[in-house]
Amino acid sequence: MSFATRFATAIALLGSFVAPLAAQTYPDHPVRITVPFAPGGIADITTRIVADGLSQKLGQNFIVDNMQSPGGITAARAALTGAHDGYTLTLFTNGTAISAALFNNLRYDPIKEFAPVSGLGYFDFAFATAGDGPYKSLGDFLKAARAKPGELNIGTVAIGSTQNLAAELFKSVTGIDARIVPYRATPELIVATIRGDIAVMLDSPASMKGNFADGKLRALALSGAKHSDFMPDTPSASDAGAPGFDVPSWNALFAPAGTPPKVIETLNTALAAVFADPEIRKRLNDVGISPYPTTPAEIGERMKSEITRWADVIAKAGIEKQ
Numbered sequence: 001m002s003f004a005t006r007f008a009t010a011i012a013l014l015g016s017f018v019a020p021l022a023a024q025t026y027p028d029h030p031v032r033i034t035v036p037f038a039p040g041g042i043a044d045i046t047t048r049i050v051a052d053g054l055s056q057k058l059g060q061n062f063i064v065d066n067m068q069s070p071g072g073i074t075a076a077r078a079a080l081t082g083a084h085d086g087y088t089l090t091l092f093t094n095g096t097a098i099s100a101a102l103f104n105n106l107r108y109d110p111i112k113e114f115a116p117v118s119g120l121g122y123f124d125f126a127f128a129t130a131g132d133g134p135y136k137s138l139g140d141f142l143k144a145a146r147a148k149p150g151e152l153n154i155g156t157v158a159i160g161s162t163q164n165l166a167a168e169l170f171k172s173v174t175g176i177d178a179r180i181v182p183y184r185a186t187p188e189l190i191v192a193t194i195r196g197d198i199a200v201m202l203d204s205p206a207s208m209k210g211n212f213a214d215g216k217l218r219a220l221a222l223s224g225a226k227h228s229d230f231m232p233d234t235p236s237a238s239d240a241g242a243p244g245f246d247v248p249s250w251n252a253l254f255a256p257a258g259t260p261p262k263v264i265e266t267l268n269t270a271l272a273a274v275f276a277d278p279e280i281r282k283r284l285n286d287v288g289i290s291p292y293p294t295t296p297a298e299i300g301e302r303m304k305s306e307i308t309r310w311a312d313v314i315a316k317a318g319i320e321k322q
Contacts, residue, residue, distance in 0.1 A: 026085075026086055026260075026262070026263045026266055027058055027059075027060040027086065027087065027266075028060070029060060029087065030060055030061040030062070030063055030087075031054075031060060031061070031062045031063065031086070031087050031088075031089065032062075032063050032065050032087065032088045032089070033047055033051060033062060033063065033064050033065065033088075033089045033090065033091060033253070034065050034067050034074075034075035034076070034078045034079050034088065034089070034090045034091070035047050035064055035065065035066050035067065035075060035090075035091045036067060036068060036069065036071075036072030036073075036074070036075035036076070036090075036091065036093075036095075036096075037066065037068050037157065037158065037161070037185075038066055038068045038157075038184060038185035038186070039066050039185070040185055040186045040187045040207060041157060041185065041186040041203070041204065041207055042123060042186075042203075042204030042206055042207060042251075042287070042288070042289070043091055043093055043251055044064065044066060045204075045206060045207070045287055046120055046121050046251055046284070046287075046289055047064050047091050047120075047251075048064050049280065049283050049284055049287075049289075050062075050120055050253070050271070050274060050280075051063070051064050052280075053271075053274030053275075053277060053280045054267075054270055054271070054274060056274075057270045057273050057274055058266070058270050065078070068158060068184065068185070069158075070099075070158060070159045070160045070322075071099035071102075071103050071106055071107075071160040072092070072093075072095065072096055072099060072160075073106065073107050073108065075090055075091070076090055076096075076107075076108040076110070076113075076114075077107065077108055078090075079114075079254075079255075079256055080108065080113060080256050082256075084255070084256040084257065084258035084259050085259065085260070085263070086255055086259050086260065086263035086264075086266075086267065088256070089117070089253055089254065089255050089267075090114070090253075090254055090255075091120075091251055091252070091253060091254075092110060092114070092251070092252050092253075092254045092303065093162060093249060093250065093251040093252070094162045094247075094248075094249040094250050094251075094306060095160065095161045095162040095163075095165070095249075096110050096303070097110070097303055097306035097307045097309075097310055098160065098161075098162055098165045098306075098310045098314075099160045100307045100310075101307050101308075101310040101311035101313075101314055102160060102165065102310070102314055102319070102321060102322055103160065103321070103322050104321050104322065110254070110303060110307075111300075111303065111304060111307075112257065113256065113257050114254040114255065114256060114257055115254065115255050115256070115257050115258075115259050115264060115296065115300075116252065116254055116296040116297070116299045116300035116303065117252070117253040117254055117255055117264055117267050117268055117271070117296055117299070118252065118253055118267070118268050118271045118272075118293055118294050118295075118296065118299060119250060119251075119252045119292040119293060119294035119298065119299040119302070120250075120251045120252055120253060120271075120289075120291075120292060120293075121250065121251055121284055121289035121290060121291055121292045122248060122249070122250050122289070122290040122292045123204060123206070123248070123249055123250075123288050123289050123290065124205065124222040124223050124224040124228050124230075124231075124248055124249070124288070125162070125163055125166060125202050125203060125204055125205070125222070125223040125247065125249065126202070126203065126204070126205040126208060126219050126220075126221070126222055126223070126231070126234065127141075127200055127201070127202055127219070127220040127221045127222075127223070127237060128193065128200065128201050128202075128203075128205075128208055128211075128212075128217045128218060128219050128220060129141065129193065129199065129200050129201070129217070129218050129220060130193055130194055130195075130196055130216070130217065130218070131194075131211075131215040131216045131217055131218050133196065133199075133218070135199070135200065135218075135220065136218075137220060137240060137241075138200075138220040138221040138235075138237060138240040138241050138242070139240060139241040141199065141200050141220065142174055142176060142241045142242070144199075145174075145176040145177070145178050145199075146175075146176060149176070149177035150177045150178070150179065152178045152179070152199040152200075153178060153179040153180070153181045153198055153199050153200075154167045154170070154171075154178050154179070154180050154181070154198070154199065154200050154201070154202060155180075155181050155182075155183060155189045155192060155193060155197075155198035155200070155201040155202070156180060156181075156182055156183070156189070156201070156202050156203065157182065157183055157184070157185060157186055157189060157203065158182060158184075159182045159322075160322070161182075162247065162249045163202050163203055164180065164182055165310070165314075165319070166202060166223060166247040167180045167202050168180065168319050169245065169247065169313060169319075170202070170237070170242060170245060172316075172318065172319070173242050173243075173244055173245045174241070174242050174245075178199075181198060186203050186204070186207045187207075189201050189203060190203075190207070190208060190211060190217070193217065194211065194216050194217065200220065202223070204287075204288060205219065205222070205228075205230060205231055205234075205288050206230075206286075206287035206288040206289070209287070209288075219231060219234045220234075220240065221234060221235050221236060221237040221239075221240040221241075221242075222234050222235070222236050222237065223236075223237055223245070223246075223247040223248065223249075224236060224246060224247070224248040225238050225245075225246040225248075228288070230285070230288040231288075250292060250302070252292075252294075252299045252302075252303070253267070253271070255267070264296055268295070268296060271293055272293050275291045275293045
């Protein structure tokens with residue numbers, strides 16, 4: 001055997017030991033979590049709470065990197081560009097499944113190119129309007145929208161987000177003709193609603209909690225089919241004039257495919273410990289999140305089933321693929 005051949009064999013053997021060793025010492029430097037939404041929304045809030053918990057449990061900083069773009073493309077692609085070693089993770093949501101069903105060319109495959117780690121939380125969205133506005137109920141808005149087709153609007157964040165597609169589904173279920181206006185971030189959407197630029201907005205109730213308390217916003221309905229303990233006095237949209245409308249949401253942590261299984265296991269075990277912490281659970285509950293830890297297999301199956309579900313919703317609603 002030549003020297004060159006022996007050298008190449010030695011390098012290959014060394015490489016086979018590096019990945020397991022790295023997995024055993026994981027994490028030994030900060031971990032980045034790419035989030036496909038701007039700061040201030042429910043995805044950002046949830047990820048920061050979870051990142052704080054992981055930092056405490058694993059002894060390294062978990063850093064949130066907000067990278068908003070339609071379909072979450074920028075955040076997902078950023079997670080795929082580095083070494084698949086667990087040091088760049090990404091947040092996937094119900095919106096990721098919607099995007100996979102909606103976009104003809106998403107530029108990433110959440111099933112084939114990513115490995116599931118764990119679910120993080122469940123939550124509803126809220127329909128809200130200006131506190132001094134004319135709509136006292138969701139039924140009031142629907143009545144006005146039918147009386148003035150094409151004149152009223154519904155505000156959401158990011159095209160392709162769960163909120164944005166939920167608004168499209170809401171139009172389809174109710175048969176109203178209203179314009180959907182996407183905003184870059186939740187804070188901008190709230191300001192536009194308070195000043196009357198937006199008739200009704202759809203976003204996480206946690207992001208509007210303070211404005212509900214001081215009367216600047218009024219909650220009209222929640223997006224899930226069931227009543228929420230977080231807002232027990234607010235009806236579901238289905239009960240408030242949109243029968244059959246049901247859009248609960250969820251978020252989860254994923255890693256690029258090829259991440260060592262030991263790293264996935266370490267993260268999953270740490271997340272279970274994070275969610276067992278009463279203080280973390282309280283912080284999540286206070287913003288309307290029901291903690292939702294899962295096995296990797298469970299959240300992976302949920303992603304697949306949600307893509308199928310939303311593809312069917314989009315087709316039945318006649319929503320044009322992008």
